[in-house]
Amino acid sequence: MFINKAPDGKNNICGAKVSRLRKALGISQRELADRLQIAGFDIEKNGVQRIESGQRFVTDIELKFLSNVLAADVEYLLEHDDLGPSPDKEPETEQEQDYSPDL
Helix, strand or coil: CCCCCCCCCCCCCCHHHHHHHHHHHCCCHHHHHHHHHHHCCCCCHHHHHHHHCCCCCCCHHHHHHHHHHHCCCHHHHHCCCCCCCCCCCCCCCCCCCCCCCCC
């Protein structure tokens, strides 16, 4: 039987890294939700909280939005080890940036 859960029983594997990257940017869950909405991902603060805690599934399209807004590689967000910020990209702190994913 197929089990649609991460090895730790959560509904996603990117939540802890989303939380870590958001905190590295120094923004709240509300601010992240606002930035994601500007980029075109319709999500509220509650949705961000559920992603970070592993209670919410994340689609590939949503993962791309998160990757762009958090300035992190999709591959990094999907890695199971949770050792810190992505070595390839540092989170950007500028307000005026294009968050739209290249779909």
